[in-house]
Amino acid sequence: MTADRHHRQRILAEVGEAGQQRLERASVAIVGLGGLGSPVALYLAAAGVGRLGLIDDQQVELSNLNRQILFEDCDVGRPKVEAAAGRLLILDSGLRLDARKETVGASNVEAIVAEYDLVVDATDSFETKFLLNDAAVLLRKPLVHGAVLRWGGQATTVLPDGPCLRCLFREPPDPADIETCEEAGIIGAASGVVGSVQAEEALKVILNVGTPLSGRIFHHDGLRGETRITTFPRDSDCPVCSPRARITDLSRYDEQVSPRGHVRS
Amino acid sequence: MPEASLTAEQRQRYARHLALAEIGPAGQRRLLRSSVLIVGVGALGSPAALYLAAAGVGAIGLVDHDYVRLSNLQRQVIHSTAGLNRSKVDGAARTVGALNPEVKVDAIEATVDEHNAMELLQRYDVIVDGTDTFHARYLLSDAAYLLRKPLVHGSIFRIEGQVTVFVPGRGCYRCLYPEPPPAGAIEESEQVGVLAPLPGIIGTIQAAETIKQITRTGDPLVNRVLLHDTMAMTFREVRYRRNPACPTCGDRPTVHSLADYRAVVGAEEGRA
Numbered sequence: 001m002t003a004d005r006h007h008r009q010r011i012l013a014e015v016g017e018a019g020q021q022r023l024e025r026a027s028v029a030i031v032g033l034g035g036l037g038s039p040v041a042l043y044l045a046a047a048g049v050g051r052l053g054l055i056d057d058q059q060v061e062l063s064n065l066n067r068q069i070l071f072e073d074c075d076v077g078r079p080k081v082e083a084a085a086g087r088l089l090i091l092d093s094g095l096r097l098d099a100r101k102e103t104v105g106a107s108n109v110e111a112i113v114a115e116y117d118l119v120v121d122a123t124d125s126f127e128t129k130f131l132l133n134d135a136a137v138l139l140r141k142p143l144v145h146g147a148v149l150r151w152g153g154q155a156t157t158v159l160p161d162g163p164c165l166r167c168l169f170r171e172p173p174d175p176a177d178i179e180t181c182e183e184a185g186i187i188g189a190a191s192g193v194v195g196s197v198q199a200e201e202a203l204k205v206i207l208n209v210g211t212p213l214s215g216r217i218f219h220h221d222g223l224r225g226e227t228r229i230t231t232f233p234r235d236s237d238c239p240v241c242s243p244r245a246r247i248t249d250l251s252r253y254d255e256q257v258s259p260r261g262h263v264r265s
Numbered sequence: 266m267p268e269a270s271l272t273a274e275q276r277q278r279y280a281r282h283l284a285l286a287e288i289g290p291a292g293q294r295r296l297l298r299s300s301v302l303i304v305g306v307g308a309l310g311s312p313a314a315l316y317l318a319a320a321g322v323g324a325i326g327l328v329d330h331d332y333v334r335l336s337n338l339q340r341q342v343i344h345s346t347a348g349l350n351r352s353k354v355d356g357a358a359r360t361v362g363a364l365n366p367e368v369k370v371d372a373i374e375a376t377v378d379e380h381n382a383m384e385l386l387q388r389y390d391v392i393v394d395g396t397d398t399f400h401a402r403y404l405l406s407d408a409a410y411l412l413r414k415p416l417v418h419g420s421i422f423r424i425e426g427q428v429t430v431f432v433p434g435r436g437c438y439r440c441l442y443p444e445p446p447p448a449g450a451i452e453e454s455e456q457v458g459v460l461a462p463l464p465g466i467i468g469t470i471q472a473a474e475t476i477k478q479i480t481r482t483g484d485p486l487v488n489r490v491l492l493h494d495t496m497a498m499t500f501r502e503v504r505y506r507r508n509p510a511c512p513t514c515g516d517r518p519t520v521h522s523l524a525d526y527r528a529v530v531g532a533e534e535g536r537a
Binding site: 061067181 | 462
């Protein structure tokens with residue numbers, strides 16, 4: 001039995017033989033192959049998720065390597081999707097990987113989200129996070145959100161009919177109010193913790209086991225060594241997931257939502 | 266201290282650390298000068314080694330006696346298919362070297378036991394426990410205390426994991442678990458299931474705690490254990506204190522060397 005790669009999950013009551021087959025048939029889009037995407041991709045690949053969409057438009061930079069453990073020193077300058085696919089295939093050559101060097105925007109988000117069973121938001125842009133949220137809600141796909149900065153971060157899971165990111169935050173913050181990872185800095189292990197939590201959430205949703213972070217948000221502060229989970233309800237006036245939604249159609253997304261992710265009145 | 270002592274390449278590689286108030290150039294130099302011993306290069310050791318190497322820890326010792334099996338690759342992401350049936354420490358050393366060629370890696374193919382533990386641990390600043398037996402945890406805890414080294418403990422079982430830091434004088438593994446589990450108790454092994462990302466969370470927190478010890482920043486997980494349940498997705502903190510009656514770090518210790526270790530963990534001897 002130990003000759004079986006996924007033996008340790010097959011003998012886990014929460015996975016079992018049927019669950020492992022479910023993982024093998026599942027597909028997950030990982031949007032962003034950076035600090036969060038690295039552990040997400042490694043652990044979903046290791047766990048045996050049959051097909052992974054690797055979506056990123058960037059190239060590996062030396063300043064990525066303090067946290068993006070999917071890459072190697074010699075990958076600097078290569079497209080991230082290509083380097084990531086190479087790394088994942090040495091872990092398991094049987095994986096099905098779609099290496100998509102694309103920028104996710106209003107024009108392609110529907111095609112991407114529709115093609116996979118679940119979407120992991122591992123991006124570092126608030127506009128893209130809200131775009132993915134809106135697309136996931138409108139297409140009724142589960143979305144696992146994550147974000148990191150400095151020593152910590154957050155994660156939550158958006159399920160069809162559950163509260164969404166706009167129930168919690170409504171609109172993306174003003175760019176003037178947010179610090180980028182470049183300005184504020186980040187410790188690799190912070191993205192490792194949040195990304196691993198995202199991978200756990202993705203597996204639970206695919207397997208339909210346990211209690212996902214739906215209507216709950218996980219906050220991690222690695223510097224204080226503190227982890228909190230708070231609950232949030234569905235907003236009856238949510239611009240995308242309530243009966244009074246104003247964002248109703250991805251083909252008209254540009255008319256309904258500003259490039260910054262704010263709902264047009 | 267001026268940033269000038271970092272090379273241009275280091276300033277780029279560690280740019281995100283240099284921007285952090287708690288690390289900055291002085292903290293990065295401290296990381297580059299530090300040494301960490303990771304005992305066990307499996308589920309917990311994989312993320313711990315990757316994140317410590319990425320962070321620029323100067324020297325990383327990897328100790329494990331085992332070879333890579335196919336069933337390890339479900340969660341031990343430092344290893345690869347190419348490393349199958351070969352030494353874990355050699356495979357891990359290659360991955361770490363490819364990620365950050367600056368790191369000096371000591372690949373130590375050995376079982377840590379009462380004969381070599383003191384000699385091995387004394388060479389490093391911080392010890393990371395990535396082992397999967399109760400026996401090894403008591404041994405490392407005693408050795409780290411006797412050498413007055415911080416020990417970053419992590420363990421997983423099925424869908425749960427825990428992590429804490431033992432700083433000499435503020436409690437040890439024996440203070441947390443005075444009694445070894447009864448003979449025959451189930452521990453992490455090939456017969457116990459585990460979900461792939463669980464050790465990722467625990468091993469990564471171990472790396473973060475190690476970085477905090479080295480850079481002397483933040484609030485370490487000392488005198489508190491963080492407990493994680495993956496299915497419920499909960500994190501809970503349990504506090505503990507140094508036990509004045511602890512045979513190792515208590516007021517009247519009876520463990521003065523690892524030679525005394527066998528007698529103290531006698532109840533476990535039948536299990537190893």
